[in-house]
Amino acid sequence: MTVAMATSQPGSRPHDKYDRLVAAAQALQKLKVSVAHPCDTASLGAVFEAVDLGLIEPILVGPQARIKSVAETLGRDLSDIRIVDAAHSHASAAAAVDLVRSGQAEALMKGSLHTDELMGAVVRRDAGLRTARRISHCFIMDVPGHDRPLVITDAAINIAPTLEDKVHIVQNAIDLARALQVDPVRVAILSAMETVNPKVPSTIEAAALCKMADRGQITGGILDGPLALDNAIDLGAAKIKNIQSPVAGQATVLVVPDLEAGNMLAKSLTFLADADAAGIVLGARVPIILTSRADSTITRLASCAVASLFANTQRGKLAMPEV
Numbered sequence: 001m002t003v004a005m006a007t008s009q010p011g012s013r014p015h016d017k018y019d020r021l022v023a024a025a026q027a028l029q030k031l032k033v034s035v036a037h038p039c040d041t042a043s044l045g046a047v048f049e050a051v052d053l054g055l056i057e058p059i060l061v062g063p064q065a066r067i068k069s070v071a072e073t074l075g076r077d078l079s080d081i082r083i084v085d086a087a088h089s090h091a092s093a094a095a096a097v098d099l100v101r102s103g104q105a106e107a108l109m110k111g112s113l114h115t116d117e118l119m120g121a122v123v124r125r126d127a128g129l130r131t132a133r134r135i136s137h138c139f140i141m142d143v144p145g146h147d148r149p150l151v152i153t154d155a156a157i158n159i160a161p162t163l164e165d166k167v168h169i170v171q172n173a174i175d176l177a178r179a180l181q182v183d184p185v186r187v188a189i190l191s192a193m194e195t196v197n198p199k200v201p202s203t204i205e206a207a208a209l210c211k212m213a214d215r216g217q218i219t220g221g222i223l224d225g226p227l228a229l230d231n232a233i234d235l236g237a238a239k240i241k242n243i244q245s246p247v248a249g250q251a252t253v254l255v256v257p258d259l260e261a262g263n264m265l266a267k268s269l270t271f272l273a274d275a276d277a278a279g280i281v282l283g284a285r286v287p288i289i290l291t292s293r294a295d296s297t298i299t300r301l302a303s304c305a306v307a308s309l310f311a312n313t314q315r316g317k318l319a320m321p322e323v
Contacts, residue, residue, distance in 0.1 A: 029312075043291070107288070138282060143275040152265060156279065161258065175282065186252050188233075189209050
C-alpha cells in the first residue's frame with residue numbers, strides 16, 4: 001500500500017509534508033511499539049493503519065478479551081500480533097512501560113486510556129521512563145500554504161515552564177527537528193514582541209535562552225528571540241520591522257511562553273487554517289505517541305512516522321541517563 005493510497009481522499013487537500021514523513025519512516029526498520037490499552041475502535045484502528053503501512057511492529061497491552069472483541073468489530077486478525085494481558089487501564093500503562101524498560105519496545109503509544117494515566121506510569125521514579133531531561137510535547141503542524149512543517153512546543157505538558165525547563169523543551173525540539181532531517185534548525189523563542197522588555201518575562205527568558213545557545217548550553221540549532229509570531233514565520237513581516245536574523249521569517253521550531261499560548265496557537269492553526277497536528281512526547285527514554293480519537297488518519301500515521309524517525313536516531317546511541 002502506498003502512502004498516497006492510504007491518505008488521499010477525493011476532495012481532500014494534499015498532505016505533502018506528512019506524506020514525506022511517512023515515506024521516510026517506511027524506509028526504516030519497523031518501530032517496536034508498546035501500545036497501552038487499545039480498547040476502542042479508534043485506538044486499535046490507528047494501530048492497524050500504521051501496521052498496514054509497515055511503520056510499526058506493535059505489542060498490544062490491555063484486557064485481552066476486550067482487545068480481541070474490538071479487533072473482531074474492525075474485521076481484523078490478531079494472530080500475528082502479540083498481546084500482553086492487563087486487567088485495566090492503570091495496569092496497561094504500567095505493563096506497557098515495563099516492556100520499554102525491558103528493551104522489548106522502543107516507543108510507547110497511547111490507546112484508549114487517559115493521557116494522565118499513561119504519563120503517570122512514564123514519570124514514576126521507581127519504574128518509569130524518566131531521564132535527566134524534562135519531558136515535553138511537540139506538535140508537528142502541517143499548515144496549508146506554509147512550505148515547511150512547524151514544530152510547536154510545549155502546548156500539552158508543561159503548564160508554566162521555568163527558564164530551566166525551557167532549556168530542555170528547546171533541546172528536545174531541536175533533537176526532533178534534526179531527526180526529521182531539518183538543516184539548519186531555526187528556533188524562534190516567541191513572545192508578544194521582538195524587543196526585550198523587563199515588564200514581559202517571556203522576552204527576558206527568550207534573550208537568556210539565545211545567550212545559552214551562544215555558550216553551548218543548547219546545541220544543534222540556531223536560536224533567536226524574543227520574536228513575535230508574525231516575524232518568526234513571515235519574511236515580509238521581519239523585513240518591515242528591519243529584523244536582521246538567520247531565524248526571523250524562516251523558523252521551523254516555535255517555542256511558546258507557556259502551555260496556554262501553545263495550546264491556543266496550535267488550535268488556531270488547526271481550526272482556522274485547516275492544519276493537522278501530529279503529536280509526540282520527548283525527554284523520556286523513548287518517544288511517546290499521543291493520538292486522539294478526533295485525529296485524522298494521516299495525523300495518526302504522521303505521529304507514528306515522527307516517532308520512528310526519532311527512534312532511528314537513538315538506535316546505537318547511549319540512552320539519556322535515568323533519574
